[in-house]
Amino acid sequence: MIVVLSQGCAANFGDGEKIARILSQTSEVTFEFPEAKSAHSAKAENSTSAANSSKNIAKLDGNSADSCGKAASAANSADSTGTVAKSVPEAFYLNVCTVKGNAGAMKLLRKVASTYPSVPVYITGCAPKDFREEALRAAPHVQFTSLKELEASASLQTQPAQSSQPSQNQSSARTRNNDKENPDSNRIPHNVLRESPFVGIVNIEEGCLDACAFCSTHLVKGRLHSFAPNTIVDQVQALVDDGCLEIQLTGQDCACYGFDIGTNLAELTQRILTHVNGNYRIRLGMGNPRHVLGYQEALLDCFTDDHIYKFIHIPVQSGSEHVLKAMNRRHTARDYATLAHAFTERFDNFTLSTDLIVGYPGETAADFNDTLELLKETRPTVCNITRFVARPGTVAARLEASAAAIPDSIKHERSAILAETFQQIALENNRKWIGNECIVVTEKPGYRPGTTIARNEAYRPVALQGTFPAGTTLRVRITDAEPFALIAE
Ligand code: SF4
Numbered sequence: 001m002i003v004v005l006s007q008g009c010a011a012n013f014g015d016g017e018k019i020a021r022i023l024s025q026t027s028e029v030t031f032e033f034p035e036a037k038s039a040h041s042a043k044a045e046n047s048t049s050a051a052n053s054s055k056n057i058a059k060l061d062g063n064s065a066d067s068c069g070k071a072a073s074a075a076n077s078a079d080s081t082g083t084v085a086k087s088v089p090e091a092f093y094l095n096v097c098t099v100k101g102n103a104g105a106m107k108l109l110r111k112v113a114s115t116y117p118s119v120p121v122y123i124t125g126c127a128p129k130d131f132r133e134e135a136l137r138a139a140p141h142v143q144f145t146s147l148k149e150l151e152a153s154a155s156l157q158t159q160p161a162q163s164s165q166p167s168q169n170q171s172s173a174r175t176r177n178n179d180k181e182n183p184d185s186n187r188i189p190h191n192v193l194r195e196s197p198f199v200g201i202v203n204i205e206e207g208c209l210d211a212c213a214f215c216s217t218h219l220v221k222g223r224l225h226s227f228a229p230n231t232i233v234d235q236v237q238a239l240v241d242d243g244c245l246e247i248q249l250t251g252q253d254c255a256c257y258g259f260d261i262g263t264n265l266a267e268l269t270q271r272i273l274t275h276v277n278g279n280y281r282i283r284l285g286m287g288n289p290r291h292v293l294g295y296q297e298a299l300l301d302c303f304t305d306d307h308i309y310k311f312i313h314i315p316v317q318s319g320s321e322h323v324l325k326a327m328n329r330r331h332t333a334r335d336y337a338t339l340a341h342a343f344t345e346r347f348d349n350f351t352l353s354t355d356l357i358v359g360y361p362g363e364t365a366a367d368f369n370d371t372l373e374l375l376k377e378t379r380p381t382v383c384n385i386t387r388f389v390a391r392p393g394t395v396a397a398r399l400e401a402s403a404a405a406i407p408d409s410i411k412h413e414r415s416a417i418l419a420e421t422f423q424q425i426a427l428e429n430n431r432k433w434i435g436n437e438c439i440v441v442t443e444k445p446g447y448r449p450g451t452t453i454a455r456n457e458a459y460r461p462v463a464l465q466g467t468f469p470a471g472t473t474l475r476v477r478i479t480d481a482e483p484f485a486l487i488a489e
Pocket of ligand 1: 212215218253
């Protein structure tokens with residue numbers, strides 16, 4: 001059994017599935033971390049809870065697993081007593097994401113290396129030089145490959161592997177591209193995933209049209225490639241027909257969807273809302289503000305439909321025009337503010353989500369103050385605040401190595417100020433819901449025992465007293481609020 005573990009965005013999960021598809025020609029493949037436990041302790045832990053032990057580790061459901069042949073059977077190999085019969089894996093493929101730093105990928109690698117020290121580990125995905133060095137220090141036996149290498153090797157191979165033991169050239173030894181030989185391999189589109197029986201993910205595009213100075217993703221993913229709208233509509237309908245209540249449209253930059261094929265995100269969303277029937281809500285993925293401006297009115301109109309969460313994620317990154325220029329962001333702080341006001345003024349309790357990077361090289365106290373003021377002006381309910389970390393090979397990495405770098409102590413100080421301000425704003429935004437009734441769909445158990453987390457129509461997390469199965473629709477009354485959740489009864 002080979003274990004493929006993916007992190008990060010849907011596109012990376014999609015790559016993980018492609019890798020699994022290639023590997024599954026010669027071995028069983030699973031997407032779950034097999035806990036090395038005694039039979040006694042394993043009995044208490046089924047494969048789903050193992051998969052959920054890290055929220056960044058993918059567990060594809062049975063449908064998706066079908067696409068890579070043997071995945072489902074390997075993932076769920078429990079005997080009639082419920083004891084999980086896990087064998088030691090042949091190899092791990094860690095399809096890592098380091099967009100937000102190396103910590104998550106390193107944690108995953110350390111877990112794999114400490115649990116199965118003698119099992120070969122192959123790393124694919126977004127693995128820049130500093131991550132490779134850190135990974136080799138932590139686990140000298142790791143080897144690096146890529147989806148491209150595996151695909152290239154697969155296309156050269158016409159014979160299946162003779163040995164199931166991976167080697168440095170594991171891809172050429174084990175793989176062959178037999179999509180043509182296996183009609184089932186084409187049944188599941190590569191850009192569709194299931195996060196759970198009730199949440200489907202459709203990757204609508206790959207790549208982007210920008211070259212942000214801090215970003216290594218565009219170096220890996222390249223230029224925009226949008227998937228056909230009709231195909232996406234069919235995929236969404238198929239997921240809804242199969243029980244999905246939430247459909248996430250994702251991509252590197254959803255906002256530039258369609259620019260390469262003569263359409264845009266608003267037209268795609270409208271097409272989905274018009275043609276897909278059933279009980280579902282669309283959640284739009286992250287999008288660059290400058291693109292949204294081009295079809296803002298049409299997108300706003302889409303949000304009048306109840307089949308879309310009143311939620312938008314438009315990362316601004318900084319409130320300083322000077323820093324945005326240095327980041328090569330190609331939008332202004334005012335562009336973002338214009339959009340923020342348009343959405344939050346048109347719809348009550350709309351959830352505005354954004355991202356901020358603090359401590360970008362050259363960020364002055366005045367620049368930081370601009371960011372703080374923009375946060376106060378636009379009042380997002382979700383805000384991902386990241387202290388700047390340079391990604392190797394990027395323009396920003398050269399700046400971080402210069403005198404323009406901001407000391408860590410100042411980064412910490414500024415991020416703490418932003419976090420405190422943001423949490424107060426989020427709390428005030430959430431308090432506006434108190435007394436409202438809303439329809440929620442349950443998602444997962446809450447952090448506090450005996451509670452459940454659900455989502456309302458604005459994609460806000462709602463903490464409920466009591467335990468409810470995932471996918472349950474309930475009418476609740478909001479009784480209290482916290483910065484990161486609404487409380488309901
Ligand atoms: S839009 Fe910028 S941050 Fe987003 S993927 Fe493209 S280059 Fe990276």
